[in-house]
Amino acid sequence: MIRSRPAPWAALALALACGAPQAPGSDQKPVPSAPPPAASPAPESPPRRPQPGGPPVRKDGTIYAEAEQMGTRVSINVLVGDRSPAEAGAAIEAAFAEIERIEQIMSEWRADSELSQLNAAAGGDMRPLSPELFEVLQRSKEIAEQTGGAFDPTFYAVGQLWRFEPGARPPSRDLIEDKRKLIGWQSIELDPATRSGRLARPGMKVGLGAIAKGYAVDKASQLLRARGFADHIVEGGGDTYVSGLKNGKPWMVGIQKPDGPGSVAAIPTTDRAVVTSGDYQRYIEYEGVRYAHIFDPRTGFPVPQERSSQSVTVLAPSATDADAYATAVAVMGPDDGMAFIRSRPDLDAFLITRDGAHRVSPALEKILVYPPEKKPPPP
Numbered sequence: 001m002i003r004s005r006p007a008p009w010a011a012l013a014l015a016l017a018c019g020a021p022q023a024p025g026s027d028q029k030p031v032p033s034a035p036p037p038a039a040s041p042a043p044e045s046p047p048r049r050p051q052p053g054g055p056p057v058r059k060d061g062t063i064y065a066e067a068e069q070m071g072t073r074v075s076i077n078v079l080v081g082d083r084s085p086a087e088a089g090a091a092i093e094a095a096f097a098e099i100e101r102i103e104q105i106m107s108e109w110r111a112d113s114e115l116s117q118l119n120a121a122a123g124g125d126m127r128p129l130s131p132e133l134f135e136v137l138q139r140s141k142e143i144a145e146q147t148g149g150a151f152d153p154t155f156y157a158v159g160q161l162w163r164f165e166p167g168a169r170p171p172s173r174d175l176i177e178d179k180r181k182l183i184g185w186q187s188i189e190l191d192p193a194t195r196s197g198r199l200a201r202p203g204m205k206v207g208l209g210a211i212a213k214g215y216a217v218d219k220a221s222q223l224l225r226a227r228g229f230a231d232h233i234v235e236g237g238g239d240t241y242v243s244g245l246k247n248g249k250p251w252m253v254g255i256q257k258p259d260g261p262g263s264v265a266a267i268p269t270t271d272r273a274v275v276t277s278g279d280y281q282r283y284i285e286y287e288g289v290r291y292a293h294i295f296d297p298r299t300g301f302p303v304p305q306e307r308s309s310q311s312v313t314v315l316a317p318s319a320t321d322a323d324a325y326a327t328a329v330a331v332m333g334p335d336d337g338m339a340f341i342r343s344r345p346d347l348d349a350f351l352i353t354r355d356g357a358h359r360v361s362p363a364l365e366k367i368l369v370y371p372p373e374k375k376p377p378p379p
Contacts (some may be wrong), residue, residue, distance in 0.1 A: 027098065032356070054085035061247060063088045070213055070235030071101050071109075078224065079231035079246055081251075092228035095220040102216040105132050106208045108156060115208060119156075123202030126191060134195050136208060136215050137188055141210075143324045144185035147340065151328035152297035154199075156207030157182040162302075164293045180300035213277060214239045215322025221319075234319075238276045239327060241319045242269040252369070258310040258352055266349070266369045267315070275322035277330045278311035294330050307333040314341070315348040315364065334359050 055063050058078055066075040068182060076095055080088045109111040114133050121127060140153045151377070157179045161171040187200040199206065213236055220234045222240040231244035233251055251269045254263030258278060267274060276292065283379045294303050312330040316322035329337035335354050339350040341361050350363035360368065 002093070002189050004148060023128075023313050052212045055089045057085050063092065065092050065096075067088075067096050069096065070103050070216060074234075074236040076220070076224075076235075077233045078229050079244070080227075081231065082108070083228060086226075088229060090230050091224055094103055094227065095223050098220050098223050099216045099236070102132060102212065104218055105130055106136065106212040106215075108207050110207070115206060116196070118199065119205045122199035122204040124198060126189070126194070126196040126198045129190075129195055129197050131195065132144075132215075132219075134190065134192075134197065135211055140208070140211055140324065141185050141188055141190070143321070143328065145203065145326040147325075147332070149185065150296070150331040151210065151324050152183060152185045152199075153206045153208055153211065154183050154185055154204055155295050155297040155300075156205040157203065158300040159295055160205065161286060161355055162293070162295075176300045176348055182298065192272050206332065210277075210327040210373075211320060211324040213237060214273065214319035214321070217241050217319040218273075228340060239273045239319050239323050242274065245270055255311070255313050255350055263371070264358075265351065265371075267350075267364070268367055268369065269315075273319035274313060275316075275319060276311055276313040277326040278309075290297075294327065296331050303331055303333070305354065309334055309337075310352040310354060310356070312352075313350040317346055323350055327373040 004098070013079050032335050052342065055065065059064055061078050061081070062077050063085060064075065064077045066241065068071055068074070074096070076092050078092060084149050103113075104110065105114045108115055108119065112118060114130055116131070118127070118129070137153075140151075144152045147368075158176055159366050161175060161179060162168075163278050182201060182204045184201075187204060188197065189200050190197040204268070217234045217236050217239045218241055221243050224230075224232050225243060231246060233243070233253075234241050240253055242253060245251070250268035252266045253274045254266045256262070257277065258262050290305050293301050294308070294310060295301070309330060312326050314322045314326040314329060317327060329340060330350060331337075331353070332340060334351050337348060337349065338349065348361045349359075349367070350361075351359040353359060
């Protein structure tokens with residue numbers, strides 16, 4: 001599924017420690033200009049799943065587990081509170097199972113997934129859709145319209161032509177132009193009354209790699225809250241949802257350095273999603289031109305280097321939205337992308353441009369915590 005942005009895309013580092021106070025949403029208050037607290041390291045060999053008898057509780061009162069899902073590493077960190085470790089472990093297990101269920105619906109890599117079946121029937125009649133796939137397709141169309149097509153899930157007809165591995169070369173321009181005719185979110189037809197849909201043109205293909213992973217993270221978080229564990233982080237390959245508090249303080253989410261280990265800055269976060277897209281790890285070079293794996297659906301080609309950012313981090317009310325908007329902003333480029341963010345009071349962003357400068361939305365700038373030895377480069 002959700003493999004169009006695999007593990008190397010994971011551009012967020014979770015700082016599993018609490019930070020300075022912050023109010024949720026747009027009313028966030030400034031925090032002291034101090035280094036982020038040292039992250040609590042994950043266990044050296046974390047279990048793929050919490051053990052049935054009750055997983056171990058760490059010194060900070062949390063239980064941590066991770067698994068390989070959606071083509072990347074998924075981690076869940078839950079504050080146990082007054083519940084038992086066994087109850088927390090069962091809730092985490094259920095959250096992993098929920099992610100697997102969403103992947104089975106929305107994977108373009110699995111021939112038996114509901115999305116693959118919809119793609120195979122392109123040009124055919126309306127067909128019933130699951131509530132989950134209908135919801136994601138509907139939101140995809142809304143965000144595609146809002147972003148002028150910078151986000152468009154129908155890019156996949158072109159996207160599947162590209163390979164980003166040693167020795168790979170770009171597909172021919174003629175082939176790209178031929179498949180580009182199949183791109184167009186307007187040709188996803190949905191009927192809310194019957195919860196059905198179709199792809200109007202034969203050969204069309206939808207890829208949900210820039211939204212379905214965020215949706216799966218949201219669904220896992222919702223399940224944890226329903227089980228009574230309101231304070232947690234769910235993270236999958238750079239798509240993060242932060243719920244509640246950690247021992248009374250916001251969780252800290254670090255923005256990974258594009259050029260090495262460590263974090264550029266930390267974001268005190270609660271009840272919000274943080275998603276990062278980056279082009280610094282998955283790309284090819286051919287005849288002196290660099291092609292990264294972030295596509296502009298409007299051209300059928302990867303975003304040109306002169307307009308690209310090293311990484312784009314977007315904060316939004318849901319990981320579903322943050323996932324899609326991060327891709328759209330990366331496609332738009334720093335100037336147009338930040339203008340779009342500023343037009344949306346529900347969004348914040350942190351961009352690292354090609355030359356290493358930081359572009360930060362005003363509300364986010366007020367709460368960022370930088371390491372003392374690292375002052376942000378001017379825009």
